[in-house]
Each structure stands twice: as structure tokens, then as C-alpha cells.
Amino acid sequence: MSFAPVLASWLTSFLPGREAHFVVVPRLRLVYARVPKVANTAVRSLLADHVDRTAGPAPPPNKDSFWRGDGAVDGRIVSGAEVLGRYGDHLCFTIVRDPFDRLVSCWSDMIARPAAILPNLDRLGFRRGMEFGDFVERVARIPDRAADLHFRSQASIVSARGRVVPSLVGRMETIGTDWERVRAAVLERTGTDLGSLPQKNVRRRDRSDVQRLFADGRLVDRVRVRYADDFRLFYPGREAPEPAGEAGPTVA
Template identity: 25%
Template sequence: MAGLLSLLTVIAKHGSFKTPATDFAFLQKSQLAGFEKFLPNQSLPEKPLPHKNLIVHQFKSTGAHLKSSLRQQGGHLVAPEKKLFYVRIPKAANTSCSFALLKINFPDLPKTITSTQVNLITDCWLEDKVGPALKTLTGFTVVRHPLHRLVSVYRDFFERNDSDFIYNDYLFGILPKSLSFDEFVYRISKIPDRLKDQHFRPQRQFVASYLKRKIPVKIFKLEKPEALQKFLSAYGLEFPHLNQTPPYDYRVYYSGSTLKIARNMYASDFALFNYDQ
């Protein structure tokens, strides 16, 4: 309850009923035109009618996010031929791992495909029901140092000008693109973990449903790619290095107070995945 009250306080102070609507249907159609044969229904969904009233749109958008967050158990991509499934964790080699599994299911998937296209196709095939049938498969995922992962989110979505900004109408627009890193960390720390967007949700939440049901998931660290490549090689797969960025020092983004907030926010990730703070 305290977490929800903190979120409502941030929305009341920084939110708006009139932030621009993000047109995800247009993004999907524009990016996946020509890729229909790799989609479940071999076609793109019809674009919904736009909401002329931004206030109505904000409530519908927020309601849809809350419903999805509270309902979802997990999120994995299955390659039946290899008896393999991958638990997707955004900003932790997600694009590369998703491409590797999609390539099994669709051998003619072009290597020239963009990272955005890989992720949009993965969205269409992601399964969220965590059941006993998964015990007959081998599961794996990749995690990343929590502080580095958070900086990666900020750099990709808030610093870059050549990417679609997906947080315009997220929780009534409390995360505008103009946010400083310190303010970004402060505001997302006020969002209950279950309601956080997938890009900055604690990584433990992505594997919790599997661990709770005693479904084995091999966990690899992004910082140790050799172990992941050895695992994939056993299945005849390569680890493609997609969505790479030039090296940078993520630590320079953190002031003392922001570092403390981030460490507290991801304390369970540090403990579960054995990362140094």
C-alpha cells in the first residue's frame, strides 16, 4: 500500500492527462511490413481507432499496463525443435538471445533484421503461461549488473534522439524524455516493482514464476559471454552480438544519493544473482 501511495504522489505531482499518445500500432506496422510470414497469424493487427480525447487515452493506456502487469506470470520464447526456451529479460542480451531462438523457428529470418524488428516479432511469440510442460524443456536466461542495466535503459530511451520514445503516456507521462538520470532513478523507485515497465523491472521478477514452480532455468551473466556461448553451442547455436553500443563507464552516471536509491531498488537482484554493489 505504501508503494502505491508513493506512485500516486508522483503521478499527482509530475503526471499529466494530456501527454502525447504513443502509437504502438503504427510502430509495429511500419517496422514489420514485409515480415508477416514470421508472425503468428501471418498478418499485422488492424490499427485501432485513435483516441481524440487524450484524457481518455491516458486512462485506457494506464489501465492496460496495470492489467498486463498484474496478470502476467512470465515471458518466454520456445524453440520446440531444440526443446529449448528462453526467459526474456530486456536490456540483458535480450535481442541477441531472441534472435537466436527465432532463427531456429524461422531459418529464413534475414540477418539484416533490425533490433526493433527482432523485439517486435518476439513480442508476438512470447508465451506467458508458466506450466509443468516447461519441465520437459531446457530453459535459460541472461542477467546483467543491475546498475549497468539501468544506465543502459536511460541511454537508449532518454539520451538518444534517433529512437522512438515509448514512455510518453506511461503512467500519465511521469517519465518525460527531458528527465535527468538522477530524477529518472528517483521516479521509477516510487513505482511498485510489479508495475514497473519491463525495461527497468527487477530481473528477479522475470524468473520468479519459474523458480516458484520449480521449473529449472539456467542463468547466465552478460558479463561472462563465454559461458553462454558454450551453452548455445551445444544446441548448434551462435550468440549473435546485436544491438551493441560502444564501451562506456556506467558508474559516472551515479551520484551518491542516486546510487543509494538504485542499490535499494535492486537489492534482491544483487543478492539472487550474486553481483557486487
């Protein structure tokens, strides 16, 4: 593969908006650090009920353009540095996912059997129907500064100025109980009950495939190295794939 596509993708990392991963909902004094493949669609769809909307057609809330003014009037999507500088009185939360399971989800939805492969993934050298092992090897060679968000490390998405920005970090594997923590915190701070997460983008309920796809220990090692910061910050001590917990209907 030519180096040019990777270089082009790397250059886009400096375009405005590249590091805007934090959805601000002023009415709730709430900030959500969105991570693709981790209930992102479900959370943003729910938060969209708490912003004023533009008149007429709008993109869905899981699209960044919705939060840049094409759908939300008072909501925003900003960088982690801006959150630290301007929204210190807001509660900031995120939801992370076991890197092994997140990578399998990315491959299953976007590589193994998609209707069409995303242009950015195509530019990075991925192809429709690519074997899982080849996919992992390709991911392992692409640094975060050039990576598509669907497989970029979670630590790089939710961090700024050398620290994790969200003060409340939930896990996909315990999303039921962790969402209740977010819900309770917002209720206490604002008197607003966010309610339960909706079911969005349910594609893969059975996660027994994670251990099967990572039967080759070399692939486990590749992921451990590629996502070292994710394991260190969010899953310390996890050396290999484990059976999924309660994560289920809100996968997105």
C-alpha cells in the same frame, strides 16, 4: 505528475500476455526467458533460425508479436507458470545483467538521446533528455507491477510461483563463456549447435560511464533498494558499480 498515467500502466499489468516472457523453441526443447536490455535482440534473432516461419512479411524476432504467430509458426512466448506446468522437459535459460549497468543502458538508449521516447515511458512520467539522477529517482518510485519492461526488475521477469524459472542463468558480464554453456547444453541434448551470438543493437561499448553516473552514493542506495531481489539472486555481495567485464558486442 498526475497519478492517472501510473494507474493506467498498473492496470495493464493484468492484461493477457503481460507476464509472457518465455520464448519456447520446441524443435530444440529450449526456453529462453527474455530480459530487455540484456542481449535480448541477439538471442531471439538466433533462436528465430530454429523455428518455421509464416509466409510473407513479419515483425523482427525481438518483437513479442513474432513469437505470438506473426512470424514464428511453431515458436511461442508464454508465462513462467506455463513453462513450469508444460515445458518441464525443456532446458530453460536466461541472461541477466548488473542492475547498475542495465539502468544506465536504459537511460542512455531511451531517455538521454532517443529519436523519440516510448509511449509507455512517457505515460510513466519520463521525458527525453531527463538527467540521470532524476531518471533513477523516478524508477525507484515505480513498482514492478507498473514498470516498463526495460527497467522492471529481472527477478520479477524470470520468476513464477515464487521461484526463478530458468535452471541456467548466465551473466552479461561473462556472456562469452556463459553463452558457450548454453550452446554446449543444447548440443548435448539435441545435436544442434546454436553457434555464436550475432552482433545486434550495439549502442554502448564503453561502460566507464556507470561508475561516473553513480558517483552520488544516494543513487547507488536507491538502486540497491529498488533492485534488491536482483542483487540477492544474481549479484550477491555487489554493493556498488564495478568495471564491466567482457560484455560487448551483443548488448540489446
